[in-house]
Amino acid sequence: GAGVSQTPSNKVTEKGKYVELRCDPISGHTALYWYRQSLGQGPEFLIYFQGTGAADDSGLPNDRFFAVRPEGSVSTLKIQRTERGDSAVYLCASSPTTSGNTGELFFGEGSRLTVL
Amino acid sequence: AQSVTQLGSHVSVSEGALVLLRCNYSSSVPPYLFWYVQYPNQGLQLLLKYTSAATLVKGINGFEAEFKKSETSFHLTKPSAHMSDAAEYFCAVTFYSSASKIIFGSGTRLSIRP
Numbered sequence: 001g002a003g004v005s006q007t008p009s010n011k012v013t014e015k016g017k018y019v020e021l022r023c024d025p026i027s028g029h030t031a032l033y034w035y036r037q038s039l040g041q042g043p044e045f046l047i048y049f050q051g052t053g054a055a056d057d058s059g060l061p062n063d064r065f066f067a068v069r070p071e072g073s074v075s076t077l078k079i080q081r082t083e084r085g086d087s088a089v090y091l092c093a094s095s096p097t098t099s100g101n102t103g104e105l106f107f108g109e110g111s112r113l114t115v116l
Numbered sequence: 117a118q119s120v121t122q123l124g125s126h127v128s129v130s131e132g133a134l135v136l137l138r139c140n141y142s143s144s145v146p147p148y149l150f151w152y153v154q155y156p157n158q159g160l161q162l163l164l165k166y167t168s169a170a171t172l173v174k175g176i177n178g179f180e181a182e183f184k185k186s187e188t189s190f191h192l193t194k195p196s197a198h199m200s201d202a203a204e205y206f207c208a209v210t211f212y213s214s215a216s217k218i219i220f221g222s223g224t225r226l227s228i229r230p
């Protein structure tokens with residue numbers, strides 16, 4: 001597709017359930033990022049992939065959060081045993097460069113997660 | 117620790133007035149700096165970036181920002197505000213030594229009064 005695609009756009013779940021959020025980056029982009037944005041806050045870094053491997057996962061808040069990118073393209077963010085505090089908009093971004101420091105991030109519109 | 121601070125969570129200006137959105141960074145190494153904009157119901161998009169070339173950077177839609185090392189600042193300006201500039205603006209920073217994280221500020225919501 002022309003841009004970064006995230007599905008679902010909206011997800012409502014109950015506390016304790018498992019959730020998967022999908023990101024389809026721009027074709028050919030090697031770098032893929034996940035961020036979390038809570039109301040009134042800026043995007044908070046979660047994890048960064050370079051190809052298939054997680055180059056930096058220091059932003060994942062705890063072991064309930066996990067992300068994969070098995071073929072170096074589509075990525076899935078997985079959240080186990082969801083808590084109300086996980087409610088946020090989860091943003092995915094991709095970049096054509098191998099280094100994020102000079103590259104532009106192309107963001108999707110986000111997946112809004114609400115945990116009841 | 118590496119960080120950015122945006123002063124003012126909400127800025128309101130009249131149409132045609134100067135826009136000034138403030139951003140200060142904290143870093144012990146040379147930074148790369150960005151401004152992103154988020155229009156309602158849209159994803160974030162890059163406005164402009166500083167990557168150690170010219171200190172005055174021009175971006176899209178008439179915005180520009182100046183890197184001032186002595187003040188550790190990267191403020192965003194536009195001489196004359198348009199109604200279409202109403203959006204959320206985020207300052208972001210990364211560092212040459214870090215080929216991964218791009219750290220965002222908390223954002224400034226810009227409102228334009230007719």
